[in-house]
Amino acid sequence: MTRPAVPGETFTLSITIGGDAGQGVESSGALFTQALARGGWHVFGVPDYRSRIRGGHNFFQIRATRRPSLSHSDPVHLLLAFTRETIDVHRHNLAPGAGVIYDDGFRVNGEALRAAGLVPLPVPLTKIAEEHGSKLMLNTGAVAAASGVLAFPLEPLLGLLHDTFGRKGRRVAEANVAVARAAYRYATERYRGRLAYTLADPAGSVDPAVPADSEGGPFMVLTGNEAFCLGAVVGGCTFVAAYPMTPATPILEWMAAREKQLGIVTKHAEDEIAAICMAIGAGFVGARALVPTSGGGFSLMTEALGMAGMCEVPVVIANVQRGGPSTGLPTRTEQGDLLFVLHASQGEFPRIVLAPGTHEQCFEAGWRAFNLAEKYQCPVIVLSDQFLAASRRSLPLGALSLDGVHIDRGALLSAAELDRLDQPYLRYRLTETGISPRALPGHPRAVFTSTTDEHGEDGHITEEIDLRVPMMSKRMRKLQTALADMRGPDRYGPEDADVTLICWGSTVGPARESLSLLAAEGVRANVLHFTDLWPLPVDKAEEALRQAGRSVAVEQNATGQLARLLRMMTGFQVDGHVLKYDGRPFAPQQIAARVLEEVGARV
Amino acid sequence: MSENGVLDTKTYASPYRPTWCPGCGDFGILAAIKAALVDLEIWPHEVFIVSGIGCGSKLPQYIFANGFMTIHGRPLAVATGAKLANPDLHVLVVSGDGDSYGIGGNHFLHTCRRNPDITHIVENNQIYALTKGQYSPTSDVGFRTTTSPDGVVELPVNPVAVALAAGATFIARSYAGEPKHLKRTIMAAMGHRGYALVDVLQPCVAFNKVNTYNWYAERIYDVANDDTYDPTSARDAWERGTEWGDRIPIGILYRREGVPPYETHVPALADGPLVDRDLTARLDPGLLEQLKREYV
Numbered sequence: 001m002t003r004p005a006v007p008g009e010t011f012t013l014s015i016t017i018g019g020d021a022g023q024g025v026e027s028s029g030a031l032f033t034q035a036l037a038r039g040g041w042h043v044f045g046v047p048d049y050r051s052r053i054r055g056g057h058n059f060f061q062i063r064a065t066r067r068p069s070l071s072h073s074d075p076v077h078l079l080l081a082f083t084r085e086t087i088d089v090h091r092h093n094l095a096p097g098a099g100v101i102y103d104d105g106f107r108v109n110g111e112a113l114r115a116a117g118l119v120p121l122p123v124p125l126t127k128i129a130e131e132h133g134s135k136l137m138l139n140t141g142a143v144a145a146a147s148g149v150l151a152f153p154l155e156p157l158l159g160l161l162h163d164t165f166g167r168k169g170r171r172v173a174e175a176n177v178a179v180a181r182a183a184y185r186y187a188t189e190r191y192r193g194r195l196a197y198t199l200a201d202p203a204g205s206v207d208p209a210v211p212a213d214s215e216g217g218p219f220m221v222l223t224g225n226e227a228f229c230l231g232a233v234v235g236g237c238t239f240v241a242a243y244p245m246t247p248a249t250p251i252l253e254w255m256a257a258r259e260k261q262l263g264i265v266t267k268h269a270e271d272e273i274a275a276i277c278m279a280i281g282a283g284f285v286g287a288r289a290l291v292p293t294s295g296g297g298f299s300l301m302t303e304a305l306g307m308a309g310m311c312e313v314p315v316v317i318a319n320v321q322r323g324g325p326s327t328g329l330p331t332r333t334e335q336g337d338l339l340f341v342l343h344a345s346q347g348e349f350p351r352i353v354l355a356p357g358t359h360e361q362c363f364e365a366g367w368r369a370f371n372l373a374e375k376y377q378c379p380v381i382v383l384s385d386q387f388l389a390a391s392r393r394s395l396p397l398g399a400l401s402l403d404g405v406h407i408d409r410g411a412l413l414s415a416a417e418l419d420r421l422d423q424p425y426l427r428y429r430l431t432e433t434g435i436s437p438r439a440l441p442g443h444p445r446a447v448f449t450s451t452t453d454e455h456g457e458d459g460h461i462t463e464e465i466d467l468r469v470p471m472m473s474k475r476m477r478k479l480q481t482a483l484a485d486m487r488g489p490d491r492y493g494p495e496d497a498d499v500t501l502i503c504w505g506s507t508v509g510p511a512r513e514s515l516s517l518l519a520a521e522g523v524r525a526n527v528l529h530f531t532d533l534w535p536l537p538v539d540k541a542e543e544a545l546r547q548a549g550r551s552v553a554v555e556q557n558a559t560g561q562l563a564r565l566l567r568m569m570t571g572f573q574v575d576g577h578v579l580k581y582d583g584r585p586f587a588p589q590q591i592a593a594r595v596l597e598e599v600g601a602r603v
Numbered sequence: 604m605s606e607n608g609v610l611d612t613k614t615y616a617s618p619y620r621p622t623w624c625p626g627c628g629d630f631g632i633l634a635a636i637k638a639a640l641v642d643l644e645i646w647p648h649e650v651f652i653v654s655g656i657g658c659g660s661k662l663p664q665y666i667f668a669n670g671f672m673t674i675h676g677r678p679l680a681v682a683t684g685a686k687l688a689n690p691d692l693h694v695l696v697v698s699g700d701g702d703s704y705g706i707g708g709n710h711f712l713h714t715c716r717r718n719p720d721i722t723h724i725v726e727n728n729q730i731y732a733l734t735k736g737q738y739s740p741t742s743d744v745g746f747r748t749t750t751s752p753d754g755v756v757e758l759p760v761n762p763v764a765v766a767l768a769a770g771a772t773f774i775a776r777s778y779a780g781e782p783k784h785l786k787r788t789i790m791a792a793m794g795h796r797g798y799a800l801v802d803v804l805q806p807c808v809a810f811n812k813v814n815t816y817n818w819y820a821e822r823i824y825d826v827a828n829d830d831t832y833d834p835t836s837a838r839d840a841w842e843r844g845t846e847w848g849d850r851i852p853i854g855i856l857y858r859r860e861g862v863p864p865y866e867t868h869v870p871a872l873a874d875g876p877l878v879d880r881d882l883t884a885r886l887d888p889g890l891l892e893q894l895k896r897e898y899v
Binding site for chain 2: 219260277285303406442450
């Protein structure tokens with residue numbers, strides 16, 4: 001399917017909040033992104049943190065735009081520094097004339113900043129927090145000061161503080177509001193008009209050629225993990241088992257917090273093997289079961305994955321990838337598990353692999369995975385990654401809707417159908433589609449056994465050739481049948497581009513954003529984005545690849561795993577690679593620059 | 604369901620004949636499970652027997668009941684998931700000593716303290732038999748096998764002591780050579796609300812030439828015959844549970860009734876089993892709208 005490159009964004013303002021772990025960098029980022037969204041701005045916020053509870057530099061980068069955006073963007077126009085070190089760390093990524101807010105107690109050489117073309121904006125953040133509330137409220141003051149500097153109104157933040165802290169009691173909320181007001185006043189009086197970059201009015205006329213977003217507010221601000229959870233809920237997920245592992249843990253926590261409200265059994269298991277086995281047990285008897293994990297946990301699950309394949313048990317595994325190998329970069333992003341999940345576990349069995357690229361696609365994968373798992377009676381793996389899972393993006397409420405959402409339980413036999421059964425029930429009946437009518441334990445007409453050994457139609461162990469071959473073929477046939485449900489790649493940008501960026505999963509956001517940057521350099525490019533990776537819809541893929549320009553695989557791994565998959569399945573050889581495996585997400589500017597290097601000589 | 608609608612051991616008859624060696628203790632265990640289910644008036648469709656991998660784990664293949672022979676060491680986890688999704692099923696786990704106490708040791712430990720209403724029958728023959736004779740976690744010190752040619756050095760796992768320390772609410776030991784005792788013990792275990800361990804001493808006629816029928820017959824005694832024994836006392840259970848050698852106690856070694864099983868604490872199950880849910884109820888625009896509002 002062909003879609004516009006990016007929703008015509010021109011105005012971008014980037015803010016970075018940086019400090020030590022434990023200083024509330026991410027919560028400040030979450031607060032600011034949500035306040036901006038309430039104020040009518042579209043936001044994209046990316047946390048960057050280390051695997052430790054305290055100490056070490058963390059930051060949160062926010063991009064504000066008039067229309068929906070798909071990634072963060074460099075350089076940064078306002079830096080909010082909770083430590084002096086923050087200024088040194090982020091200086092290289094500041095735009096000319098960028099502002100730097102810091103506590104006036106820091107020993108910062110303002111003159112040196114000015115000489116470097118930056119605007120020093122010291123604010124007595126500690127003092128204001130202590131005077132009007134407590135030192136804990138420094139973050140609130142900092143966000144308010146940043147709002148003041150940017151001429152962003154204070155009201156959205158105040159409303160948010162009431163909503164957020166109101167639960168902790170009126171006094172906490174009021175103290176936060178007092179801190180915010182004082183910091184805002186200070187910043188406004190001293191610095192209003194000092195920065196060339198402002199967020200005065202999202203519908204303002206900086207670029208009259210770009211109409212304001214027709215959808216308008218209010219916007220939600222949510223992470224990819226949260227969007228996936230919402231999708232899983234509407235998709236009928238009733239069982240979640242997991243062992244905490246960054247960056248998938250928020251899925252388990254989200255479900256646990258809503259277990260009562262939604263009626264979803266949520267089990268924090270003793271290890272990942274137990275988690276997937278519990279989910280398979282639940283799936284076997286009829287629950288829609290989910291296992292969120294990351295690569296290391298998925299590695300532990302591989303033997304059980306084969307059990308789900310062999311015994312044809314529906315189960316959904318969300319692998320939220322992080323930097324590998326082994327413990328790797330625990331809090332960072334990577335797309336290093338694609339070929340692993342395609343091949344994990346011994347022997348051959350059908351599995352389905354989906355890789356959402358945007359928050360909307362996370363939502364869709366959330367419900368679609370359960371339908372596919374039950375329809376094809378096999379494990380479905382949703383490949384997300386830290387960047388997509390943790391980034392906070394604004395979306396109009398209508399962006400996540402029930403349009404198209406449905407429950408498809410496939411060949412599941414109802415109690416009434418089983419009542420009418422006039423011959424012995426065969427759980428693994430040989431069929432043309434490979435899909436056997438499925439019963440759940442508990443019906444007198446459908447008493448059956450299942451085994452991870454090779455088995456006959458009735459689930460009894462066999463090693464006979466005349467059963468092994470038909471059963472193996474039956475299972476594998478499901479992959480052919482499932483192709484009907486697999487989508488070909490989406491194309492963004494012009495059909496007849498000179499350069500085609502080939503990507504999967506979360507890379508689509510910055511890749512799409514890079515197209516306008518490339519266009520400004522005279523490169524007419526488009527993006528081919530693969531979401532349904534296994535079984536790979538080869539015909540659809542080949543058709544799209546035939547129309548590709550000079551092709552560049554853009555992936556967050558070291559070996560170009562999608563490019564290798566395409567080569568394996570279609571024979572298509574990409575012309576070049578833009579690969580990144582430093583654990584940090586691609587910014588559109590990085591993709592554009594490296595694509596230019598890659599194709600520069602020819603364009 | 605039996606054609607005649609009568610529940611007896613024939614109701615549980617499988618068309619497949621066991622592949623166990625003649626004289627294997629598993630035959631006695633299979634017969635005892637069938638007899639216990641019949642006496643408890645449980646029908647094949649109401650039971651779910653989960654096993655792992657090993658000789659004894661083939662048991663679900665030889666009984667007409669819902670069964671799932673999973674992977675090595677994991678049946679407790681699979682069974683827990685099934686029980687949480689459908690607490691109406693009578694869930695039995697049947698697996699060997701290697702499966703339960705070796706590769707599955709972590710799940711054993713956590714299932715004890717979790718206390719789901721699952722009956723766990725361990726076919727404990729102190730040997731890896733299906734792989735043809737290697738020492739197991741319960742093999743005695745000095746036991747010579749292909750992987751312990753100079754005799755086992757490690758201390759054996761004592762399942763009774765481990766279960767007791769981990770908080771199990773029902774711990775019993777029985778013997779494959781005493782079918783009546785075994786059936787009685789399984790019935791008591793299934794009648795217990797919560798996790799119930801039945802460690803079944805089981806001679807392996809093919810590979811364990813030490814712990815034979817004669818060896819056990821000379822040593823076992825039933826604590827039920829001892830009027831001073833109090834199975835509700837953890838102290839008594841520890842004392843007898845750690846007795847091993849010239850005398851080996853069998854019977855119900857420990858029981859603590861009235862502890863609500865894990866699944867009764869799960870709020871999502873308050874409205875009944877998950878399998879009865881109407882999944883389309885979630886397609887309510889009001890629900891999604893409410894969830895989305897959390898993010899505005």
